[in-house]
Amino acid sequence: xxxxxxxxxxxxxxxxxxxxxxxxxxxxxxxxxxxxxxxxxxxxxxxxxxxxxxxxxxxxxxxxxxxxxxxxxxxxxxxxxxxxxxxxxxxxxxxxxxxxxxxxxxxxxxxxxxxxxxxxxxxxxxxxxxxxxxxxxxxxxxxxxxxxxxxxxxxxxxxxxxxxxxxxxxxxxxxxxxxxxxxxxxxxxxxxxxxxxxxxxxxxxxxxxxxxxxxxxxxxxxxxxxxxxxxxxxxxxxxxxxxxxxxxxxxxxxxxxxxxxxxxxxxxxxxxxxxxxxxxxxxxxxxxxxxxxxxxxxxxxxxxxxxxxxxxxxxxxxxxxxxxxxxxxxxxxxxxxxxxxxxxxxxxxxxxxxxxxxxxxxxxxxxxxxxxxxxxxxxxxxxxxxxxxxxxxxxxxxxxxxxxxxxxxxxxxxxxxxxxxxxxxxxxxxxxxxxxxxxxx
Numbered sequence: 108x109x110x111x112x113x114x115x116x117x118x119x120x121x122x123x124x125x126x127x128x129x130x131x132x133x134x135x136x137x138x139x140x141x142x143x144x145x146x147x148x149x150x151x152x153x154x155x156x157x158x159x160x161x162x163x164x165x166x167x168x169x170x171x172x173x174x175x176x177x178x179x180x181x182x183x184x185x186x187x188x189x190x191x192x193x194x195x196x197x198x199x200x201x202x203x204x205x206x207x208x209x210x211x212x213x214x215x216x217x218x219x220x221x222x223x224x225x226x227x228x229x230x231x232x233x234x235x236x237x238x239x240x241x242x243x244x245x246x247x248x249x250x251x252x253x254x255x256x257x258x259x260x261x262x263x264x265x266x267x268x269x270x271x272x273x274x275x276x277x278x279x280x281x282x283x284x285x286x287x288x289x290x291x292x293x294x295x296x297x298x299x300x301x302x303x304x305x306x307x308x309x310x311x312x313x314x315x316x317x318x319x320x321x322x323x324x325x326x327x328x329x330x331x332x333x334x335x336x337x338x339x340x341x342x343x344x345x346x347x348x349x350x351x352x353x354x355x356x357x358x359x360x361x362x363x364x365x366x367x368x369x370x371x372x373x374x375x376x377x378x379x380x381x382x383x384x385x386x387x388x389x390x391x392x393x394x395x396x397x398x399x400x401x402x403x404x405x406x407x408x409x410x411x412x413x414x415x416x417x418x419x420x421x422x423x424x425x426x427x428x429x430x431x432x433x434x435x436x437x438x439x440x441x442x443x444x445x446x447x448x449x450x451x452x453x454x455x456x457x458x459x460x461x462x463x464x465x466x467x468x469x470x471x472x473x474x475x476x477x478x479x480x481x482x483x484x485x486x487x488x489x490x491x492x493x494x495x496x497x498x499x500x501x502x503x504x505x506x507x508x509x510x511x512x513x514x515x516x517x518x519x520x521x522x523x524x525x526x527x528x529x530x531x532x533x534x535x536x537x538x539x540x541x542x543x544x545x546x547x548x
Contacts, residue, residue, distance in 0.1 A: 142233070144184060145268060147196040154194040156186040158280070158326075159287025162196060164294050169202065170234035171244050178202060180232050181295055185288035189267060190277035190372035198229040199263040199285035201295045205254050209296040211521050212259035214286055215250060216307030216314035219243040221396035222272050222367055227264040239396025249308075252514055259297060261289045265314040270394075272310075272368030273345065275433045279317035283326040303329070304517045305336040308506050309472075310397075312338035316480075319441035335520040336441060339448035339509035340469060340502050343476035345369075346430040346542045347465045349409060349420060351473050356457025358471040358502075359407040360400025363388045366412075369429040380423045385412030415548070422547040436476070436539025440484050444491035444526035446516045449477040450505035451498045465537060469502040479536025481529075491526040494533050
């Protein structure tokens with residue numbers, strides 16, 4: 108008996124769940140660090156290639172926690188640009204449409220959130236098993252509906268080859284150049300006429316939001332084929348987020364992760380400002396994933412990590428410079444329709460803070476920041492912004508509600524339907540003005 112799309116999706120979802128349950132018994136392949144595919148070894152300087160140029164190609168089976176599936180993935184090493192504007196090489200994975208239609212695709216940005224390159228989606232797809240990589244594999248539950256809808260799916264390693272966690276501009280270039288690479292490769296079946304949408308939640312929303320904002324200036328060739336972006340649980344102003352999660356039960360581990368990520372990506376040394384305890388945590392998480400950070404540091408606050416005279420993070424000039432460079436509210440407006448979703452039930456994940464001028468959120472992301480960004484896009488763009496706020500849902504809970512709504516919204520964009528707008532009805536948010544340095548105490 109022929110299965111309906113719903114039945115096929117249910118079977119695929121069940122298969123992923125059963126496969127994930129076998130992670131403890133799956134045999135780990137050779138270490139990802141030894142995989143030469145990730146290194147550019149050509150004779151010509153990397154800078155001589157245009158961003159998006161394909162440098163290497165390989166085809167392999169899509170793995171879930173080290174176990175091969177019947178699905179085929181094409182992986183591309185391509186030229187891109189890092190957070191400091193330097194040429195770099197990165198990897199993306201492409202799953203071709205099950206229907207053979209290569210006219211439409213979704214660039215899906217993963218929420219693998221890690222400071223370890225070995226946790227990247229491409230390595231998980233290739234069969235490498237790591238604790239952080241299991242998160243990327245779990246997102247197969249988000250990918251299956253896209254494939255069953257007939258989309259090609261592009262999955263970039265958004266953090267690059269050095270795992271530059273939270274470095275939004277680099278997430279954007281990695282994402283946009285992955286789309287270029289996918290449409291320049293003969294192996295994918297896609298070309299310069301393929302329409303794309305951007306989709307991502309949490310860490311994936313960092314990449315999605317920044318890619319949508321920077322596409323008009325960094326990749327106008329990609330931007331003209333974008334039909335929309337859908338994101339949820341969005342990081343907008345990192346300075347606000349660090350104050351919001353300060354001392355929280357679960358999410359305070361994001362503080363050292365963000366410090367390491369921005370230090371690494373922009374070559375900034377924050378260690379002179381850290382206390383001995385701060386240095387200990389900083390060193391401990393150098394290759395940590397979000398799994399190693401959540402709930403692992405009871406009572407962790409910025410004040411505990413910093414020397415006494417730097418109790419206010421804005422007293423650290425390097426910190427102020429870094430967070431201003433990754434404040435999404437200070438950069439461009441997307442020229443395509445957008446769907447933004449945000450939870451505000453952070454108390455259910457142990458974040459009780461309500462800082463003045465910042466307010467509440469989903470436990471890690473600040474609802475007032477996301478509202479402010481949506482309103483800003485309404486004021487400076489074409490008004491095609493849909494915004495949903497789920498007051499009783501936390502960060503994890505919002506993801507489950509956002510995913511099907513995002514899929515329906517994306518389907519409508521590819522179908523050419525008029526994008527809905529909540530502009531004029533979105534409640535006021537926070538100021539997204541840059542931080543200013545204050546004197547050390």
